[in-house]
Amino acid sequence: MEEKLSSVAKSLKPSPIQQLSYLAERTNAINLAEGFPDFPAPPHIKAAAVSAITSDFNQYRHVQGICDLLADKMKQMHGLDVDPLTDIAICCGQTEAFAATMFAILNPGDEVILFDPSFETYETCILMAGGVPVYVALEPPYWMLDRVKLLDAFTAKTKALVLNSPHNPTGKVFNMDELEIIAEYCRTNDCVAITDEVYEHITYDNEPHISLASLPGMQKRTIITSSLSKTYSVTGWRVGWAIGPSCIASAIRNIHTKVTDSAPAPFQEAALTALTSPQEYYKSLRRDYESKRDFVFKLLSEVGFQVQFMPKGSFFIFAAIPDTCKLPDVEFVEELIKQAGVVAVPGCGFFHTSRYSRENVGSYHNRYIRFAFCKGATTLTSAAHKIRQLVDASGRLKIL
Incomplete structure:
Protein backbone atom coordinates (compact mmCIF):
# COMPACT_ATOMS: atom_id res chain seq x y z
CA MET A 1 0.00 0.00 0.00
CA PRO A 42 4.92 23.23 39.41
CA PRO A 43 2.37 22.05 42.01
CA HIS A 44 0.05 25.05 41.62
CA ILE A 45 -0.27 24.43 37.87
CA LYS A 46 -0.88 20.69 38.26
CA ALA A 47 -3.50 21.38 40.92
CA ALA A 48 -5.29 23.73 38.53
CA ALA A 49 -5.42 21.04 35.85
CA VAL A 50 -6.76 18.43 38.27
CA SER A 51 -9.37 20.90 39.49
CA ALA A 52 -10.43 21.63 35.91
CA ILE A 53 -10.90 17.93 35.15
CA THR A 54 -12.91 17.27 38.30
CA SER A 55 -14.97 20.38 37.56
CA ASP A 56 -15.88 18.82 34.18
CA PHE A 57 -13.98 21.15 31.85
CA ASN A 58 -13.59 18.14 29.57
CA GLN A 59 -15.42 19.04 26.35
CA TYR A 60 -14.56 21.21 23.35
CA ARG A 61 -13.73 24.60 24.75
CA HIS A 62 -12.27 28.01 23.98
CA VAL A 63 -11.03 29.82 27.09
CA GLN A 64 -11.14 33.51 26.26
CA GLY A 65 -9.40 34.28 29.54
CA ILE A 66 -6.13 32.96 28.10
CA CYS A 67 -6.33 35.56 25.33
CA ASP A 68 -7.05 38.29 27.86
CA LEU A 69 -4.01 37.31 29.94
CA LEU A 70 -1.78 37.02 26.87
CA ALA A 71 -2.81 40.48 25.72
CA ASP A 72 -1.89 41.88 29.15
CA LYS A 73 1.41 39.99 29.01
CA MET A 74 2.27 41.42 25.57
CA LYS A 75 1.62 44.92 26.88
CA GLN A 76 3.69 44.47 30.04
CA MET A 77 6.63 42.65 28.45
CA HIS A 78 6.87 44.28 25.03
CA GLY A 79 4.62 47.34 25.00
CA LEU A 80 2.35 45.77 22.36
CA ASP A 81 -1.34 46.59 22.07
CA VAL A 82 -3.05 43.29 21.30
CA ASP A 83 -6.81 42.87 20.96
CA PRO A 84 -7.64 39.66 22.86
CA LEU A 85 -10.82 39.16 20.84
CA THR A 86 -9.28 39.29 17.37
CA ASP A 87 -5.47 39.01 17.47
CA ILE A 88 -4.85 35.69 19.26
CA ALA A 89 -5.40 32.08 18.18
CA ILE A 90 -5.12 29.32 20.81
CA CYS A 91 -3.66 26.13 19.31
CA CYS A 92 -2.39 22.68 20.28
CA GLY A 93 1.11 23.81 21.21
CA GLN A 94 3.57 26.10 19.44
CA THR A 95 4.17 23.46 16.78
CA GLU A 96 0.57 23.58 15.58
CA ALA A 97 0.50 27.36 15.88
CA PHE A 98 3.57 27.55 13.63
CA ALA A 99 2.17 25.04 11.12
CA ALA A 100 -1.19 26.82 10.98
CA THR A 101 0.64 30.10 10.41
CA MET A 102 2.48 28.60 7.42
CA PHE A 103 -0.79 27.36 5.93
CA ALA A 104 -2.38 30.74 6.58
CA ILE A 105 0.21 32.84 4.73
CA LEU A 106 2.05 30.70 2.16
CA ASN A 107 1.20 30.03 -1.46
CA PRO A 108 3.11 27.43 -3.49
CA GLY A 109 6.55 28.75 -4.37
CA ASP A 110 6.70 31.43 -1.68
CA GLU A 111 10.15 31.59 -0.10
CA VAL A 112 10.72 31.59 3.65
CA ILE A 113 14.04 32.67 5.17
CA LEU A 114 15.35 30.74 8.18
CA PHE A 115 18.56 30.87 10.17
CA ASP A 116 20.81 27.83 10.15
CA PRO A 117 21.04 25.83 12.37
CA SER A 118 17.33 25.64 13.12
CA PHE A 119 14.75 23.37 14.71
CA GLU A 120 13.63 20.50 12.49
CA THR A 121 9.87 21.14 12.35
CA TYR A 122 10.11 24.55 10.68
CA GLU A 123 11.28 23.13 7.36
CA THR A 124 8.62 20.41 7.36
CA CYS A 125 5.79 22.86 7.97
CA ILE A 126 7.02 25.18 5.22
CA LEU A 127 7.31 22.34 2.71
CA MET A 128 3.86 20.94 3.54
CA ALA A 129 2.41 24.41 2.93
CA GLY A 130 4.10 24.55 -0.49
CA GLY A 131 6.78 27.02 0.56
CA VAL A 132 10.49 27.01 -0.24
CA PRO A 133 12.98 27.23 2.66
CA VAL A 134 15.97 29.55 2.16
CA TYR A 135 18.62 29.27 4.86
CA VAL A 136 21.05 31.90 6.12
CA ALA A 137 23.93 30.41 8.09
CA LEU A 138 24.74 31.84 11.51
CA GLU A 139 28.51 32.03 11.97
CA PRO A 140 30.01 29.57 14.51
CA PRO A 141 31.20 29.38 17.19
CA TYR A 142 29.23 32.41 18.44
CA TRP A 143 26.43 32.06 15.88
CA MET A 144 26.61 35.65 14.68
CA LEU A 145 24.27 37.06 12.05
CA ASP A 146 25.94 38.23 8.85
CA ARG A 147 24.06 41.25 7.50
CA VAL A 148 25.23 40.75 3.90
CA LYS A 149 24.21 37.08 3.83
CA LEU A 150 20.78 37.96 5.15
CA LEU A 151 20.28 40.69 2.57
CA ASP A 152 21.34 38.35 -0.23
CA ALA A 153 18.70 35.82 0.84
CA PHE A 154 15.79 38.11 -0.03
CA THR A 155 14.26 37.82 -3.49
CA ALA A 156 11.04 38.84 -5.17
CA LYS A 157 9.59 35.51 -3.98
CA THR A 158 10.36 36.07 -0.27
CA LYS A 159 7.13 35.95 1.73
CA ALA A 160 8.29 35.39 5.29
CA LEU A 161 11.19 35.10 7.70
CA VAL A 162 11.36 32.81 10.75
CA LEU A 163 13.11 33.94 13.92
CA ASN A 164 13.60 31.67 16.94
CA SER A 165 15.00 33.59 19.92
CA PRO A 166 16.09 32.33 22.40
CA HIS A 167 17.40 29.88 19.86
CA ASN A 168 17.24 26.11 19.62
CA PRO A 169 19.77 24.44 19.34
CA THR A 170 22.48 27.02 20.11
CA GLY A 171 21.05 28.95 23.06
CA LYS A 172 21.69 32.24 21.24
CA VAL A 173 19.58 35.28 22.13
CA PHE A 174 19.44 37.69 19.21
CA ASN A 175 20.58 41.13 20.38
CA MET A 176 19.04 44.47 19.53
CA ASP A 177 21.51 45.21 16.74
CA GLU A 178 20.63 41.93 15.02
CA LEU A 179 16.91 42.43 15.55
CA GLU A 180 17.10 45.89 14.02
CA ILE A 181 18.80 44.45 10.93
CA ILE A 182 16.13 41.76 10.61
CA ALA A 183 13.34 44.30 11.12
CA GLU A 184 14.85 46.68 8.56
CA TYR A 185 14.99 43.98 5.88
CA CYS A 186 11.48 42.74 6.69
CA ARG A 187 10.09 46.25 6.30
CA THR A 188 12.08 47.02 3.15
CA ASN A 189 11.04 43.75 1.49
CA ASP A 190 7.44 43.77 2.76
CA CYS A 191 8.13 40.47 4.51
CA VAL A 192 6.11 38.73 7.24
CA ALA A 193 8.03 37.62 10.33
CA ILE A 194 7.08 34.51 12.28
CA THR A 195 8.72 34.24 15.69
CA ASP A 196 9.10 31.22 17.93
CA GLU A 197 9.38 32.59 21.46
CA VAL A 198 8.81 29.46 23.56
CA TYR A 199 11.97 30.15 25.60
CA GLU A 200 11.03 33.77 26.26
CA HIS A 201 11.31 33.40 30.05
CA ILE A 202 14.44 31.23 29.97
CA THR A 203 17.36 33.65 29.56
CA TYR A 204 20.58 34.02 31.53
CA ASP A 205 23.19 36.52 32.67
CA ASN A 206 20.55 39.29 32.75
CA GLU A 207 20.11 38.92 28.99
CA PRO A 208 16.69 40.36 28.06
CA HIS A 209 14.31 38.69 25.66
CA ILE A 210 13.17 41.21 23.05
CA SER A 211 10.27 40.34 20.76
CA LEU A 212 10.81 41.33 17.13
CA ALA A 213 7.22 42.59 17.11
CA SER A 214 8.18 45.37 19.54
CA LEU A 215 10.48 47.09 17.03
CA PRO A 216 9.11 50.03 15.01
CA GLY A 217 6.74 48.98 12.26
CA MET A 218 6.99 45.27 13.08
CA GLN A 219 3.86 44.45 15.06
CA LYS A 220 1.68 44.73 11.96
CA ARG A 221 3.87 42.22 10.09
CA THR A 222 4.82 39.77 12.89
CA ILE A 223 3.12 36.59 14.09
CA ILE A 224 4.37 35.56 17.53
CA THR A 225 4.12 31.86 18.38
CA SER A 226 4.71 30.41 21.82
CA SER A 227 3.24 28.00 24.38
CA LEU A 228 3.03 26.89 27.99
CA SER A 229 5.42 24.00 27.38
CA LYS A 230 8.88 25.26 28.28
CA THR A 231 8.12 27.99 30.80
CA TYR A 232 5.82 25.85 32.94
CA SER A 233 7.40 22.40 32.35
CA VAL A 234 4.25 20.96 30.75
CA THR A 235 5.43 19.92 27.30
CA GLY A 236 2.69 17.26 27.09
CA TRP A 237 -0.22 19.63 27.62
CA ARG A 238 -0.12 21.06 24.10
CA VAL A 239 -1.47 24.54 24.71
CA GLY A 240 0.09 27.22 22.54
CA TRP A 241 -0.85 30.35 20.64
CA ALA A 242 -0.23 32.61 17.70
CA ILE A 243 -0.48 36.39 18.14
CA GLY A 244 -0.64 38.65 15.11
CA PRO A 245 -2.71 40.96 12.92
CA SER A 246 -6.41 40.12 13.16
CA CYS A 247 -6.81 38.88 9.57
CA ILE A 248 -3.95 36.39 9.98
CA ALA A 249 -4.99 35.37 13.50
CA SER A 250 -8.48 34.68 12.15
CA ALA A 251 -7.08 32.48 9.38
CA ILE A 252 -4.93 30.59 11.90
CA ARG A 253 -7.98 30.00 14.12
CA ASN A 254 -9.94 28.66 11.14
CA ILE A 255 -7.15 26.26 10.20
CA HIS A 256 -6.73 25.15 13.82
CA THR A 257 -10.47 24.46 14.09
CA LYS A 258 -10.50 22.39 10.91
CA VAL A 259 -7.51 20.32 11.99
CA THR A 260 -7.90 19.78 15.76
CA ASP A 261 -11.01 21.76 16.80
CA SER A 262 -9.67 22.86 20.19
CA ALA A 263 -6.70 22.60 22.51
CA PRO A 264 -7.18 20.31 25.55
CA ALA A 265 -9.94 21.91 27.63
CA PRO A 266 -8.71 21.23 31.19
CA PHE A 267 -5.21 22.40 30.30
CA GLN A 268 -6.58 25.58 28.78
CA GLU A 269 -8.32 26.18 32.09
CA ALA A 270 -5.10 25.48 33.99
CA ALA A 271 -3.30 27.93 31.72
CA LEU A 272 -5.14 30.72 33.53
CA THR A 273 -3.27 29.76 36.69
CA ALA A 274 0.05 29.32 34.89
CA LEU A 275 -0.11 32.70 33.17
CA THR A 276 -0.81 34.47 36.47
CA SER A 277 2.20 32.94 38.22
CA PRO A 278 4.05 35.44 40.44
CA GLN A 279 7.25 37.09 39.20
Whole structure:
Protein backbone atom coordinates (compact mmCIF):
# COMPACT_ATOMS: atom_id res chain seq x y z
CA MET A 1 0.00 0.00 0.00
CA GLU A 2 3.01 2.30 0.05
CA GLU A 3 2.12 3.50 -3.45
CA LYS A 4 -1.04 5.02 -1.97
CA LEU A 5 0.96 7.46 0.14
CA SER A 6 1.07 11.10 -0.87
CA SER A 7 4.33 12.67 -2.00
CA VAL A 8 4.36 14.72 1.20
CA ALA A 9 3.98 11.64 3.40
CA LYS A 10 6.77 9.88 1.50
CA SER A 11 9.07 12.83 2.00
CA LEU A 12 8.68 12.94 5.77
CA LYS A 13 11.19 11.13 7.93
CA PRO A 14 10.90 10.18 11.63
CA SER A 15 12.21 12.82 14.02
CA PRO A 16 15.77 11.84 15.05
CA ILE A 17 15.21 13.55 18.39
CA GLN A 18 12.17 11.41 19.19
CA GLN A 19 13.91 8.29 17.88
CA LEU A 20 16.80 8.91 20.23
CA SER A 21 14.39 9.44 23.11
CA TYR A 22 12.77 6.08 22.33
CA LEU A 23 16.25 4.54 22.26
CA ALA A 24 16.97 6.06 25.67
CA GLU A 25 13.83 4.41 27.03
CA ARG A 26 14.64 1.01 25.51
CA THR A 27 18.25 0.98 26.70
CA ASN A 28 17.63 2.71 30.03
CA ALA A 29 20.07 5.43 28.96
CA ILE A 30 20.06 8.94 30.38
CA ASN A 31 18.09 11.17 28.01
CA LEU A 32 19.82 14.48 27.33
CA ALA A 33 18.37 14.46 23.83
CA GLU A 34 14.78 15.63 23.92
CA GLY A 35 13.94 19.03 25.37
CA PHE A 36 11.48 18.06 28.07
CA PRO A 37 11.96 18.20 31.85
CA ASP A 38 12.16 14.94 33.77
CA PHE A 39 11.12 16.69 36.99
CA PRO A 40 7.56 17.53 38.13
CA ALA A 41 5.63 20.50 36.82
CA PRO A 42 4.92 23.23 39.41
CA PRO A 43 2.37 22.05 42.01
CA HIS A 44 0.05 25.05 41.62
CA ILE A 45 -0.27 24.43 37.87
CA LYS A 46 -0.88 20.69 38.26
CA ALA A 47 -3.50 21.38 40.92
CA ALA A 48 -5.29 23.73 38.53
CA ALA A 49 -5.42 21.04 35.85
CA VAL A 50 -6.76 18.43 38.27
CA SER A 51 -9.37 20.90 39.49
CA ALA A 52 -10.43 21.63 35.91
CA ILE A 53 -10.90 17.93 35.15
CA THR A 54 -12.91 17.27 38.30
CA SER A 55 -14.97 20.38 37.56
CA ASP A 56 -15.88 18.82 34.18
CA PHE A 57 -13.98 21.15 31.85
CA ASN A 58 -13.59 18.14 29.57
CA GLN A 59 -15.42 19.04 26.35
CA TYR A 60 -14.56 21.21 23.35
CA ARG A 61 -13.73 24.60 24.75
CA HIS A 62 -12.27 28.01 23.98
CA VAL A 63 -11.03 29.82 27.09
CA GLN A 64 -11.14 33.51 26.26
CA GLY A 65 -9.40 34.28 29.54
CA ILE A 66 -6.13 32.96 28.10
CA CYS A 67 -6.33 35.56 25.33
CA ASP A 68 -7.05 38.29 27.86
CA LEU A 69 -4.01 37.31 29.94
CA LEU A 70 -1.78 37.02 26.87
CA ALA A 71 -2.81 40.48 25.72
CA ASP A 72 -1.89 41.88 29.15
CA LYS A 73 1.41 39.99 29.01
CA MET A 74 2.27 41.42 25.57
CA LYS A 75 1.62 44.92 26.88
CA GLN A 76 3.69 44.47 30.04
CA MET A 77 6.63 42.65 28.45
CA HIS A 78 6.87 44.28 25.03
CA GLY A 79 4.62 47.34 25.00
CA LEU A 80 2.35 45.77 22.36
CA ASP A 81 -1.34 46.59 22.07
CA VAL A 82 -3.05 43.29 21.30
CA ASP A 83 -6.81 42.87 20.96
CA PRO A 84 -7.64 39.66 22.86
CA LEU A 85 -10.82 39.16 20.84
CA THR A 86 -9.28 39.29 17.37
CA ASP A 87 -5.47 39.01 17.47
CA ILE A 88 -4.85 35.69 19.26
CA ALA A 89 -5.40 32.08 18.18
CA ILE A 90 -5.12 29.32 20.81
CA CYS A 91 -3.66 26.13 19.31
CA CYS A 92 -2.39 22.68 20.28
CA GLY A 93 1.11 23.81 21.21
CA GLN A 94 3.57 26.10 19.44
CA THR A 95 4.17 23.46 16.78
CA GLU A 96 0.57 23.58 15.58
CA ALA A 97 0.50 27.36 15.88
CA PHE A 98 3.57 27.55 13.63
CA ALA A 99 2.17 25.04 11.12
CA ALA A 100 -1.19 26.82 10.98
CA THR A 101 0.64 30.10 10.41
CA MET A 102 2.48 28.60 7.42
CA PHE A 103 -0.79 27.36 5.93
CA ALA A 104 -2.38 30.74 6.58
CA ILE A 105 0.21 32.84 4.73
CA LEU A 106 2.05 30.70 2.16
CA ASN A 107 1.20 30.03 -1.46
CA PRO A 108 3.11 27.43 -3.49
CA GLY A 109 6.55 28.75 -4.37
CA ASP A 110 6.70 31.43 -1.68
CA GLU A 111 10.15 31.59 -0.10
CA VAL A 112 10.72 31.59 3.65
CA ILE A 113 14.04 32.67 5.17
CA LEU A 114 15.35 30.74 8.18
CA PHE A 115 18.56 30.87 10.17
CA ASP A 116 20.81 27.83 10.15
CA PRO A 117 21.04 25.83 12.37
CA SER A 118 17.33 25.64 13.12
CA PHE A 119 14.75 23.37 14.71
CA GLU A 120 13.63 20.50 12.49
CA THR A 121 9.87 21.14 12.35
CA TYR A 122 10.11 24.55 10.68
CA GLU A 123 11.28 23.13 7.36
CA THR A 124 8.62 20.41 7.36
CA CYS A 125 5.79 22.86 7.97
CA ILE A 126 7.02 25.18 5.22
CA LEU A 127 7.31 22.34 2.71
CA MET A 128 3.86 20.94 3.54
CA ALA A 129 2.41 24.41 2.93
CA GLY A 130 4.10 24.55 -0.49
CA GLY A 131 6.78 27.02 0.56
CA VAL A 132 10.49 27.01 -0.24
CA PRO A 133 12.98 27.23 2.66
CA VAL A 134 15.97 29.55 2.16
CA TYR A 135 18.62 29.27 4.86
CA VAL A 136 21.05 31.90 6.12
CA ALA A 137 23.93 30.41 8.09
CA LEU A 138 24.74 31.84 11.51
CA GLU A 139 28.51 32.03 11.97
CA PRO A 140 30.01 29.57 14.51
CA PRO A 141 31.20 29.38 17.19
CA TYR A 142 29.23 32.41 18.44
CA TRP A 143 26.43 32.06 15.88
CA MET A 144 26.61 35.65 14.68
CA LEU A 145 24.27 37.06 12.05
CA ASP A 146 25.94 38.23 8.85
CA ARG A 147 24.06 41.25 7.50
CA VAL A 148 25.23 40.75 3.90
CA LYS A 149 24.21 37.08 3.83
CA LEU A 150 20.78 37.96 5.15
CA LEU A 151 20.28 40.69 2.57
CA ASP A 152 21.34 38.35 -0.23
CA ALA A 153 18.70 35.82 0.84
CA PHE A 154 15.79 38.11 -0.03
CA THR A 155 14.26 37.82 -3.49
CA ALA A 156 11.04 38.84 -5.17
CA LYS A 157 9.59 35.51 -3.98
CA THR A 158 10.36 36.07 -0.27
CA LYS A 159 7.13 35.95 1.73
CA ALA A 160 8.29 35.39 5.29
CA LEU A 161 11.19 35.10 7.70
CA VAL A 162 11.36 32.81 10.75
CA LEU A 163 13.11 33.94 13.92
CA ASN A 164 13.60 31.67 16.94
CA SER A 165 15.00 33.59 19.92
CA PRO A 166 16.09 32.33 22.40
CA HIS A 167 17.40 29.88 19.86
CA ASN A 168 17.24 26.11 19.62
CA PRO A 169 19.77 24.44 19.34
CA THR A 170 22.48 27.02 20.11
CA GLY A 171 21.05 28.95 23.06
CA LYS A 172 21.69 32.24 21.24
CA VAL A 173 19.58 35.28 22.13
CA PHE A 174 19.44 37.69 19.21
CA ASN A 175 20.58 41.13 20.38
CA MET A 176 19.04 44.47 19.53
CA ASP A 177 21.51 45.21 16.74
CA GLU A 178 20.63 41.93 15.02
CA LEU A 179 16.91 42.43 15.55
CA GLU A 180 17.10 45.89 14.02
CA ILE A 181 18.80 44.45 10.93
CA ILE A 182 16.13 41.76 10.61
CA ALA A 183 13.34 44.30 11.12
CA GLU A 184 14.85 46.68 8.56
CA TYR A 185 14.99 43.98 5.88
CA CYS A 186 11.48 42.74 6.69
CA ARG A 187 10.09 46.25 6.30
CA THR A 188 12.08 47.02 3.15
CA ASN A 189 11.04 43.75 1.49
CA ASP A 190 7.44 43.77 2.76
CA CYS A 191 8.13 40.47 4.51
CA VAL A 192 6.11 38.73 7.24
CA ALA A 193 8.03 37.62 10.33
CA ILE A 194 7.08 34.51 12.28
CA THR A 195 8.72 34.24 15.69
CA ASP A 196 9.10 31.22 17.93
CA GLU A 197 9.38 32.59 21.46
CA VAL A 198 8.81 29.46 23.56
CA TYR A 199 11.97 30.15 25.60
CA GLU A 200 11.03 33.77 26.26
CA HIS A 201 11.31 33.40 30.05
CA ILE A 202 14.44 31.23 29.97
CA THR A 203 17.36 33.65 29.56
CA TYR A 204 20.58 34.02 31.53
CA ASP A 205 23.19 36.52 32.67
CA ASN A 206 20.55 39.29 32.75
CA GLU A 207 20.11 38.92 28.99
CA PRO A 208 16.69 40.36 28.06
CA HIS A 209 14.31 38.69 25.66
CA ILE A 210 13.17 41.21 23.05
CA SER A 211 10.27 40.34 20.76
CA LEU A 212 10.81 41.33 17.13
CA ALA A 213 7.22 42.59 17.11
CA SER A 214 8.18 45.37 19.54
CA LEU A 215 10.48 47.09 17.03
CA PRO A 216 9.11 50.03 15.01
CA GLY A 217 6.74 48.98 12.26
CA MET A 218 6.99 45.27 13.08
CA GLN A 219 3.86 44.45 15.06
CA LYS A 220 1.68 44.73 11.96
CA ARG A 221 3.87 42.22 10.09
CA THR A 222 4.82 39.77 12.89
CA ILE A 223 3.12 36.59 14.09
CA ILE A 224 4.37 35.56 17.53
CA THR A 225 4.12 31.86 18.38
CA SER A 226 4.71 30.41 21.82
CA SER A 227 3.24 28.00 24.38
CA LEU A 228 3.03 26.89 27.99
CA SER A 229 5.42 24.00 27.38
CA LYS A 230 8.88 25.26 28.28
CA THR A 231 8.12 27.99 30.80
CA TYR A 232 5.82 25.85 32.94
CA SER A 233 7.40 22.40 32.35
CA VAL A 234 4.25 20.96 30.75
CA THR A 235 5.43 19.92 27.30
CA GLY A 236 2.69 17.26 27.09
CA TRP A 237 -0.22 19.63 27.62
CA ARG A 238 -0.12 21.06 24.10
CA VAL A 239 -1.47 24.54 24.71
CA GLY A 240 0.09 27.22 22.54
CA TRP A 241 -0.85 30.35 20.64
CA ALA A 242 -0.23 32.61 17.70
CA ILE A 243 -0.48 36.39 18.14
CA GLY A 244 -0.64 38.65 15.11
CA PRO A 245 -2.71 40.96 12.92
CA SER A 246 -6.41 40.12 13.16
CA CYS A 247 -6.81 38.88 9.57
CA ILE A 248 -3.95 36.39 9.98
CA ALA A 249 -4.99 35.37 13.50
CA SER A 250 -8.48 34.68 12.15
CA ALA A 251 -7.08 32.48 9.38
CA ILE A 252 -4.93 30.59 11.90
CA ARG A 253 -7.98 30.00 14.12
CA ASN A 254 -9.94 28.66 11.14
CA ILE A 255 -7.15 26.26 10.20
CA HIS A 256 -6.73 25.15 13.82
CA THR A 257 -10.47 24.46 14.09
CA LYS A 258 -10.50 22.39 10.91
CA VAL A 259 -7.51 20.32 11.99
CA THR A 260 -7.90 19.78 15.76
CA ASP A 261 -11.01 21.76 16.80
CA SER A 262 -9.67 22.86 20.19
CA ALA A 263 -6.70 22.60 22.51
CA PRO A 264 -7.18 20.31 25.55
CA ALA A 265 -9.94 21.91 27.63
CA PRO A 266 -8.71 21.23 31.19
CA PHE A 267 -5.21 22.40 30.30
CA GLN A 268 -6.58 25.58 28.78
CA GLU A 269 -8.32 26.18 32.09
CA ALA A 270 -5.10 25.48 33.99
CA ALA A 271 -3.30 27.93 31.72
CA LEU A 272 -5.14 30.72 33.53
CA THR A 273 -3.27 29.76 36.69
CA ALA A 274 0.05 29.32 34.89
CA LEU A 275 -0.11 32.70 33.17
CA THR A 276 -0.81 34.47 36.47
CA SER A 277 2.20 32.94 38.22
CA PRO A 278 4.05 35.44 40.44
CA GLN A 279 7.25 37.09 39.20
CA GLU A 280 9.26 35.06 41.68
CA TYR A 281 8.31 31.93 39.73
CA TYR A 282 10.06 33.22 36.59
CA LYS A 283 13.08 34.40 38.56
CA SER A 284 13.39 31.01 40.22
CA LEU A 285 13.02 29.27 36.84
CA ARG A 286 15.92 31.27 35.40
CA ARG A 287 18.12 30.73 38.47
CA ASP A 288 17.53 26.99 38.40
CA TYR A 289 18.25 26.61 34.69
CA GLU A 290 21.24 28.94 34.84
CA SER A 291 22.77 26.72 37.53
CA LYS A 292 22.17 23.63 35.38
CA ARG A 293 23.62 25.37 32.33
CA ASP A 294 26.79 26.20 34.25
CA PHE A 295 27.09 22.63 35.53
CA VAL A 296 26.80 21.03 32.08
CA PHE A 297 28.95 23.68 30.40
CA LYS A 298 31.74 23.03 32.92
CA LEU A 299 31.39 19.26 32.48
CA LEU A 300 31.64 19.39 28.70
CA SER A 301 34.58 21.80 28.83
CA GLU A 302 36.45 19.54 31.25
CA VAL A 303 36.10 16.43 29.10
CA GLY A 304 37.29 18.14 25.92
CA PHE A 305 34.22 19.41 24.07
CA GLN A 306 34.66 22.76 22.34
CA VAL A 307 32.12 25.02 23.99
CA GLN A 308 33.31 28.55 23.31
CA PHE A 309 29.73 29.86 23.29
CA MET A 310 27.94 30.06 26.63
CA PRO A 311 24.18 29.84 25.95
CA LYS A 312 22.23 32.98 26.82
CA GLY A 313 18.83 31.32 26.63
CA SER A 314 16.84 28.08 26.11
CA PHE A 315 18.01 24.91 27.88
CA PHE A 316 20.47 23.47 25.37
CA ILE A 317 24.23 23.49 24.90
CA PHE A 318 25.46 23.03 21.34
CA ALA A 319 28.95 21.65 21.78
CA ALA A 320 31.56 20.86 19.14
CA ILE A 321 33.11 17.38 19.24
CA PRO A 322 36.72 17.44 20.52
CA ASP A 323 39.29 17.86 17.75
CA THR A 324 40.99 14.70 18.95
CA CYS A 325 37.88 12.70 18.05
CA LYS A 326 37.51 12.00 14.33
CA LEU A 327 34.04 10.45 14.47
CA PRO A 328 31.25 12.50 12.88
CA ASP A 329 28.29 13.50 15.04
CA VAL A 330 25.96 10.56 14.35
CA GLU A 331 28.63 7.95 15.04
CA PHE A 332 29.80 9.91 18.08
CA VAL A 333 26.30 9.88 19.56
CA GLU A 334 26.00 6.15 18.89
CA GLU A 335 29.26 5.53 20.77
CA LEU A 336 28.17 7.83 23.59
CA ILE A 337 25.09 5.66 24.04
CA LYS A 338 27.05 2.40 23.89
CA GLN A 339 29.95 3.45 26.08
CA ALA A 340 28.33 5.82 28.57
CA GLY A 341 24.59 5.19 28.40
CA VAL A 342 23.92 8.88 27.67
CA VAL A 343 21.80 10.08 24.75
CA ALA A 344 22.34 13.43 23.02
CA VAL A 345 21.36 14.75 19.57
CA PRO A 346 23.71 14.87 16.56
CA GLY A 347 23.86 18.41 15.25
CA CYS A 348 23.52 17.53 11.56
CA GLY A 349 19.73 17.40 11.92
CA PHE A 350 19.70 21.13 12.67
CA PHE A 351 21.80 22.15 9.66
CA HIS A 352 20.13 22.62 6.27
CA THR A 353 22.47 24.94 4.40
CA SER A 354 23.71 22.22 2.05
CA ARG A 355 20.24 21.83 0.54
CA TYR A 356 18.66 25.25 0.53
CA SER A 357 21.25 27.99 0.94
CA ARG A 358 22.78 29.97 -1.89
CA GLU A 359 26.16 29.86 -0.15
CA ASN A 360 28.87 27.26 0.34
CA VAL A 361 28.40 24.54 2.95
CA GLY A 362 30.37 24.81 6.17
CA SER A 363 32.73 22.02 7.20
CA TYR A 364 31.31 21.97 10.72
CA HIS A 365 27.87 20.52 10.01
CA ASN A 366 28.70 17.07 11.41
CA ARG A 367 30.82 18.28 14.34
CA TYR A 368 28.18 19.48 16.82
CA ILE A 369 26.17 17.70 19.52
CA ARG A 370 23.15 19.14 21.34
CA PHE A 371 22.79 18.42 25.05
CA ALA A 372 19.56 19.26 26.90
CA PHE A 373 20.00 20.33 30.51
CA CYS A 374 16.30 20.63 31.38
CA LYS A 375 16.68 17.70 33.73
CA GLY A 376 16.70 17.11 37.46
CA ALA A 377 19.89 17.33 39.51
CA THR A 378 20.07 13.54 39.92
CA THR A 379 19.85 13.02 36.15
CA LEU A 380 22.56 15.58 35.39
CA THR A 381 24.85 14.26 38.12
CA SER A 382 24.47 10.69 36.83
CA ALA A 383 25.15 11.80 33.26
CA ALA A 384 28.25 13.69 34.38
CA HIS A 385 29.57 10.62 36.20
CA LYS A 386 29.07 8.41 33.13
CA ILE A 387 30.66 10.90 30.74
CA ARG A 388 33.66 11.48 33.01
CA GLN A 389 34.30 7.73 33.01
CA LEU A 390 35.08 8.05 29.29
CA VAL A 391 38.06 10.33 29.94
CA ASP A 392 41.47 8.64 29.86
CA ALA A 393 44.55 9.50 31.94
CA SER A 394 45.59 12.21 29.49
CA GLY A 395 42.20 13.92 29.82
CA ARG A 396 40.97 12.87 26.39
CA LEU A 397 37.63 11.21 25.66
CA LYS A 398 38.06 7.53 24.86
CA ILE A 399 35.51 7.83 22.06
CA LEU A 400 37.75 7.98 18.96
